[in-house]
Structures are given as C-alpha cells and as structure tokens.
Amino acid sequence: MTGEKIAAVTGATGFLGTHLCSRLLEEGWTVRGLSRAGSDRGDLETDLEWTVGDISDRQPIDSLVDGADVVFHLAGVGLWDAGPETVWDVNFEGTKTVVSACREADIGRLLFTSTSGTLRTPDEGGVATEADRAEPIGAYQASKAAAERVVDRYAEAGGDAVTVHPTSIFGPGDGAFSVQLVTMATDPKMVAHLPGGLSIVGVSDVVEGILAAAEDGTSGEHYILGGENLRYDDALRRIADSAGGTPARVRVPPIAIHAAGPVASVVSTLTGRRLFPFDSDMAQLATQKLFYSSEKAFAELGYTYEPLEAHVEETMAWFESTSVSASPR
Numbered sequence: 554m555t556g557e558k559i560a561a562v563t564g565a566t567g568f569l570g571t572h573l574c575s576r577l578l579e580e581g582w583t584v585r586g587l588s589r590a591g592s593d594r595g596d597l598e599t600d601l602e603w604t605v606g607d608i609s610d611r612q613p614i615d616s617l618v619d620g621a622d623v624v625f626h627l628a629g630v631g632l633w634d635a636g637p638e639t640v641w642d643v644n645f646e647g648t649k650t651v652v653s654a655c656r657e658a659d660i661g662r663l664l665f666t667s668t669s670g671t672l673r674t675p676d677e678g679g680v681a682t683e684a685d686r687a688e689p690i691g692a693y694q695a696s697k698a699a700a701e702r703v704v705d706r707y708a709e710a711g712g713d714a715v716t717v718h719p720t721s722i723f724g725p726g727d728g729a730f731s732v733q734l735v736t737m738a739t740d741p742k743m744v745a746h747l748p749g750g751l752s753i754v755g756v757s758d759v760v761e762g763i764l765a766a767a768e769d770g771t772s773g774e775h776y777i778l779g780g781e782n783l784r785y786d787d788a789l790r791r792i793a794d795s796a797g798g799t800p801a802r803v804r805v806p807p808i809a810i811h812a813a814g815p816v817a818s819v820v821s822t823l824t825g826r827r828l829f830p831f832d833s834d835m836a837q838l839a840t841q842k843l844f845y846s847s848e849k850a851f852a853e854l855g856y857t858y859e860p861l862e863a864h865v866e867e868t869m870a871w872f873e874s875t876s877v878s879a880s881p882r
C-alpha cells in the first residue's frame with residue numbers, strides 16, 4: 554500500500570501505535586493521529602496530523618476518521634494502567650464510538666486491534682486459533698471481547714472491518730511487558746519467574762501483520778498475529794543469552810502465584826519495579842501455557858514473524874537508554 558492513502562490512527566501515541574505510524578509514514582501514507590491533550594507525541598509530533606480528543610468524544614473521532622482509507626483503531630487500556638471501569642469505558646465504549654463514527658463517515662476499512670486474550674483453548678496446553686473464543690477472564694478481556702462483537706456487527710451490516718489479535722508484544726518503547734521480560738532476563742536481583750508460557754511477538758512483526766490485514770484481510774474475519782510459543786524460562790534464557798544477562802532462576806510455584814499478592818509485593822520490593830499486576834483471575838492465567846497459532850494469518854495475509862532473538866538488541870538498547878521501569882507507564 555503506497556501513495557496518497559490516508560490513515561487515521563487511534564492509540565497513535567502508544568507503544569504499538571508509535572511503531573505503526575512510523576511505518577505508515579515510511580510507506581508514504583498521510584497519517585492522522587488521535588492524541589489526548591496531555592499525550593506524549595514523542596518523535597511523531599511534527600510528522601502526523603493530530604486530532605486532540607478522548608476516545609469517548611464523538612466530535613474529534615468524526616473528524617479523525619472522515620475520509621480515511623483505513624481507520625487503525627488501537628487505542629486501548631489494560632489493567633496495568635487503569636481500573637476495570639476505565640478499561641471497559643476505553644476499550645468497549647471507545648470502540649462503539651469509533652464504529653459509529655465509521656458508520657456515518659466516508660471511510661475505507663476499519664482495522665481493529667483486539668488481543669489474543671479473547672481466545673483460549675478449552676483444555677490447557679492447547680494451541681488456540683481464531684475459532685477458540687473463550688469466556689473472558691477479567692475486565693480487559695471482557696471489554697475487548699465485547700468490542701470485537703461491535704466490530705463484527707459493523708462488518709455483518711456491510712461495513713468493511715478486520716480484527717487482529719496480537720499476542721504478547723515485545724519491543725522498544727514498551728514500559729510494561731517488554732520491561733518485565735528484560736528485567737527478569739538480565740537483572741541479577743530478579744530471582745523469580747512465572748511458571749506458564751506465552752506467545753511472544755516482536756512489535757515490527759505485529760506492525761507488518763496489521764498492514765497486511767489492512768491490505769489483504771477479509772472483512773469480518775479475525776487474524777491472530779503471534780510469535781514463538783515459549784515457556785517463560787525458555788524465553789528468559791534466550792533473552793539473557795542474547796543480551797548477556799542472568800535469567801531469573803526460580804520458577805514461582807503455581808500455588809504461590811495463585812496467592813498472588815505476596816509474590817507481587819516481594820518481587821516489587823526486591824527490584825523496585827512493579828512486575829506482576831495480579832488479581833486472582835490474572836494469577837490463574839499466569840500459571841498456564843497460553844499458546845497461539847498464526848496459521849490463518851500466514852496463509853491469508855502472508856504474515857511471518859522472526860525469532861525472539863531478532864528483537865532483543867533493539868529492545869535492550871532502548872531499555873538501557875531510558876530510566877524506564879515496568880508500568881505504571
């Protein structure tokens with residue numbers, strides 16, 4: 554996709570949005586970004602056409618999306634950053650605002666960024682596909698699952714909309730998950746790691762997957778954008794090998810994770826960093842292996858991902874150049 558195309562991006566000031574906007578600019582798109590009044594626009598300050606507003610404010614969303622070839626709806630908030638009510642308002646009500654603005658405006662495609670968290674196999678240890686819609690655990694998953702239904706209904710009614718489900722995104726600029734992983738892989742004070750497993754995908758791979766979904770995805774369809782399925786200890790060892798650190802040695806037993814409060818506070822005291830934002834629901838998830846298949850995106854979008862090591866150098870360079878600590882951002 555090149556030329557005079559117009560992208561409208563919510564969440565343009567966030568971790569994924571910043572990478573996506575930079576890539577869109579490289580590809581010659583005109584990029585409009587939504588930012589709140591106090592948002593840090595970073596290096597994109599002068600390169601984007603900014604609309605100031607909250608995701609719940611209809612008027613700025615109307616002017617953001619009208620005339621866009623693709624509306625990339627990335628704005629979202631997790632339980633790292635906000636309480637359940639705000640998570641619901643931003644992720645679900647905000648998506649409703651975006652969809653209703655799209656319905657009444659002249660737009661091409663809506664590309665919605667949900668999460669792999671809304672998908673899970675019935676039996677632990679399986680590899681989930683787009684068909685494995687799961688009962689949501691916690692406000693984040695519930696709000697994203699409900700938002701997906703809003704986007705699906707828009708597509709069913711004749712709108713053009715595609716949903717992507719990134720797994721856990723790793724890369725420079727992420728003060729949450731990526732800092733958590735890098736800290737556990739390299740900080741000698743960091744003794745404990747989680748017992749479960751997850752799919753880790755580099756941010757540049759997710760950006761390419763989003764662009765491919767915007768170009769080649771089928772309206773109404775969902776695509777998992779995942780990476781390697783790894784146990785936590787394997788992921789930490791591989792990051793440590795690449796970065797020259799010492800990975801966390803002790804696997805926290807599931808029973809301790811299920812009593813998550815004490816683990817979180819001990820780890821935070823040891824490192825000065827908030828690493829495990831658990832409530833009891835999230836604690837249950839953290840002990841599981843949450844693995845995902847990206848076969849559908851491979852086949853239909855030409856999606857690919859690189860191994861974890863390909864993303865370590867850039868992420869470490871960013872980590873060492875900032876005084877960032879794991880969320881709150």
Ligand SMILES: NC(=O)c1ccc[n+]([C@@H]2O[C@H](COP(=O)([O-])OP(=O)(O)OC[C@H]3O[C@@H](n4cnc5c(N)ncnc54)[C@H](OP(=O)(O)O)[C@@H]3O)[C@@H](O)[C@H]2O)c1
Pocket residue numbers: 563564565566567568569570587588589591592593606607608609627628629630643666667668669718719720721722723730
């Ligand atoms: N990171 C991951 O591992 C991951 C995995 C799967 C899915 N996702 C999804 O991908 C999307 C981007 O995630 P991310 O990691 O880039 O998150 P992020 O760094 O926290 O960025 C979130 C973005 O949403 C904006 N936002 C939050 N509340 C808003 C509001 N009330 N009105 C307008 N904008 C608001 C933020 O603006 P401010 O700059 O003003 O705060 C920011 O631009 C999210 O929808 C997330 O659920 C992320």
